[in-house]
Amino acid sequence: MNINITNLSSSDTDFYSKLNALLAWDSVSDFDVQSSVLKIVNDVRLKGDSALIEYTNRFDRRSIESANELEISKAQLQAARTRVDSDIVASLEVAAKRVKDYHEKQIQPSWQYQEEDGTVLGQKITPLDRVGVYVPGGKAAYPSSVLMNVMPAKVAGVQEIIMVVPTPDGFVSDIVLAAADIAGVDRVFTVGGAQAVAALAYGTETIPKVDKIVGPGNIYVATAKKMVFGVVGIDMIAGPSEILVVCDGKTDPDWIAMDLFSQAEHDEDAQSILVSPDKAFLAKVQQSMECLLETQSRKSIILSSLEGRGAFIHVEDMEQAIEVANHVAAEHLELSVDQPEKWVEKVRHAGAIFMGRHTPEALGDYCAGPNHVLPTSGTARFSSPLGVYDFQKRSSLIYCSPEGASSLAKIASPLARGESLEAHALSAEYRIIETQ
Incomplete structure (x- = not known):
């Protein structure tokens, strides 16, 4: 079965405008x-x-x-x-x-x-x-x-x-x-x-x-x-599930095809993107996907997702691949490459990073250990996975000794008066210890 997936090249002058259009997702209800x-x-x-x-x-x-x-x-x-x-x-x-x-x-x-x-x-x-x-x-x-x-x-x-x-x-x-x-x-x-x-x-x-x-x-x-x-x-307002795979062209194309399917099968709005500097490898993954699609029980959903929001992106080199990954700020980022620990240092935005050829995103969904509740739709630029910190709150503790209160009051008083808040100033000044 043919899959009409979007193909983009980082060398195109309008590459980022095309990519942004593909990424656009309006999670606001009507x-x-x-x-x-x-x-x-x-x-x-x-x-x-x-x-x-x-x-x-x-x-x-x-x-x-x-x-x-x-x-x-x-x-x-x-x-x-x-x-x-x-x-x-x-x-x-x-x-x-x-x-x-x-x-x-x-x-x-x-x-x-x-x-x-x-x-x-x-x-x-x-x-x-x-x-x-x-x-x-x-x-x-x-x-x-x-x-x-x-x-x-x-x-x-x-x-x-x-x-x-x-x-x-x-x-x-x-x-x-x-x-x-x-x-x-x-x-x-x-x-x-x-x-x-x-x-x-x-x-x-x-x-x-x-x-x-x-x-x-x-x-x-x-x-x-x-x-x-x-x-x-x-916790968050989540959009459709998404994956971005960065591959150097050395992973089995069937593996990559199934990794992309693993997100596409969620629903028609899910997004699967493959980025590689190896153009021939992109073609091999396309062939793998077209062969493997017929074996999938959710093939109609996968096909709709891939043709509607999926993409193959050809880049000049691995450095540029990481640039694209940082721009997308994907929920799931797979680094299916040699020395993933080298490239992970350059990743700034991703919900979860799956390192190496033997680390499919599916393992993270179920049992790896890290949380699978992740920021979507580019919000990994400023959000984090669900964690213990989301179920705790922090209270500041402040205890002033008499000497400490006196010292701080001499700083707070002029600042309060500068804001025309006299009661604030007086409240602090009452704690000043007068020296003989």
Whole structure:
């Protein structure tokens, strides 16, 4: 099957304008979506459980009468775990441990230091009290999302983790519930969409209000998260999944083709880009993709993604390949090259960097250890992967000895008066120790 993928060359005078057009992604929902979400969010905020029941019955085609029916007990989680194939459970358990072990390296202790006059300055690190985790539901099961969102929160010391997952037509994914049990989720509610986000943000009679909401979702979920930001914290507004592979032309083209497929199969808006200084290699990967596509169960999605947003980019050399990678600031960056440790030093913008020919992005999605919740759509220029630090807050510590207060007051007073804030100045001046 022919794949009409975009081919670009860095030598073209309009290369970056063409590349930017290909990268462009408007994650902002349209007026109709925003209006619908605003109504749902306000209804849940004002009516609580009754609105939650109404929207769950309408959108998920259920017939619940009480919000208590939305909660899945710990016994039900454990029962679901026993119904899942033992090999999958074992893999989930190993993956959970690897994710936990990795994130334990991110723990930051509180700290302080004392100045000569006895003044103490520092920072207190405190976990959030309660976090909400949104997990996409229905027949598309994402147990890996459960692990990646829950484990860093557990490591951070979050006291209570609330998981919400939609169950259209009452379909409950045992593998998702098994992952929740393995990860140690405290409470699970079978509710999704904007109504779930609103319930987590404002609280209802049944679902408790949380401090932060994390986890992926559709445009309605993303719009709702953006709408409630400020009332609660959120992780990010994620766009479609994306991968950029930099290859020197020495990796098996079948491997690279499948790495590109691994992102393209997510959905039609996912983006897969290959950058190489070897033009003949690009042609080999094209041949591999056309041969392998017929073997894929999601070939129609892969084809639509590759033809709509995919690209092969020919560059002059590896230096230029890294320049392009930094410009794209991809969610996933594969350095399928010799001496990847040399080139990784030049990478400034990427959500996650997969180094070497034997490190496909798929391993990072499930079990390598680092988080797979990553910045998309170029936001790796200023954002980081989800981590322990996202579930903690920092408080400044300031203790002044009498001598320290007097010394600092002599600095603060003129600054306060310079801002015409007399009370500030006087508050500081009261602490000045008068010397004889």
